[in-house]
Amino acid sequence: MKVHVLQHVPFEGIGSMERWLVKRGASVQHTRFFESAELPDPSQCDLVIAMGGPMSVNDEQEHPWLVPEKAFIRQAIRLGLPVVGICLGAQLIASALGAGVYLGRHREIGWFPLETADTGGDVFRLPSGVPVFHWHGETFDLPSGAVHLAKSEACEHQAFQVGRNVVGLQFHLETTPESAALILEHCGDELVPGEYVQTESDIRETSETACAEINRVMDDLLSYVTA
Numbered sequence: 001m002k003v004h005v006l007q008h009v010p011f012e013g014i015g016s017m018e019r020w021l022v023k024r025g026a027s028v029q030h031t032r033f034f035e036s037a038e039l040p041d042p043s044q045c046d047l048v049i050a051m052g053g054p055m056s057v058n059d060e061q062e063h064p065w066l067v068p069e070k071a072f073i074r075q076a077i078r079l080g081l082p083v084v085g086i087c088l089g090a091q092l093i094a095s096a097l098g099a100g101v102y103l104g105r106h107r108e109i110g111w112f113p114l115e116t117a118d119t120g121g122d123v124f125r126l127p128s129g130v131p132v133f134h135w136h137g138e139t140f141d142l143p144s145g146a147v148h149l150a151k152s153e154a155c156e157h158q159a160f161q162v163g164r165n166v167v168g169l170q171f172h173l174e175t176t177p178e179s180a181a182l183i184l185e186h187c188g189d190e191l192v193p194g195e196y197v198q199t200e201s202d203i204r205e206t207s208e209t210a211c212a213e214i215n216r217v218m219d220d221l222l223s224y225v226t227a
Contacts, residue, residue: 001026001226004045006069008033008053008088011182015174016215017049020222037065042076047226050089052172054187056138057088057095058102070096082165082225087136090159090168097143097162104139106154109191110198111206114150114158114171123161124224126150131206132214133175135183135190140170154196165225173218180207 003026005014010032014021021028026047031039042048050073060066074096076083085093091101111131126149134152142148142160149159149167158170172179184200191200198206 001046002044003028003047003049004040004042005030006033006048006050006073006089006092007031008051008055009186010034011179011186012052013179014049014051015172015176015179016211016218017174017222019215020219031069033063033065033069037068039068039072042072042081043079045076045081047222048073048076048081048083050083050085050092052087052089052135055088056101057091066092077162077166080163080165083167084221084225085168086172086174087170090170091138091140093162093166093168094140094143094160097146099141099143099146101138101140104137104155106196107137107190107192107194108134108152108154108196109136110134110196110203111210112152112154112196114152116150117148119147119149121147122164123147123149124167124221126159127217130213130217131210133172133180133207133210134170134196135172135187136170137190140168167221167225169221173214173221175207175214176211177204177207180204180211 113129116128146160146162161167
């Protein structure tokens, strides 16, 4: 399996997904946009993973590589490849497919539960009521033809699926205690008190106990889109 990871900042890596990929002997390559914007031919990939980052998909003047990145994601989807987007990555999928991305009603940072949408058919089933890790201020409209998978109190569009093989998650299922500590280190100034913003101590404490459960869901999602 040839996997290509779109990484936007050094401190947001693939987290628990690394274990899943190693177990399957995957060959993992990266485009690290903070170093180089060089992208491969998507037809040579078996799975594309788009990670998070503090920038907006609308910051094309400040980050011109967003334009070819969206084109790459769009082409990968057209080729029928499995594509998973996490946080900024989900917003990139939405934008690449023509949907709007904009400031949400609430900033959502910390561990908050999902409410799954009442959806039939062949879609990935996210766990309802389980706290997952959030760190976002923007949200997205659903792309045309997408199935709405989940919402939270703070954000209506938390997850969507396009076809059988494309899933966007506004939240992080790949979070480990170590990756949570890194984002706290680099983005802790965003912890401005709010209705859906937890304290650093609460985030760290929950991360020690909650990651294992959501990491299993992340494994199941990767198995689902690549089946």
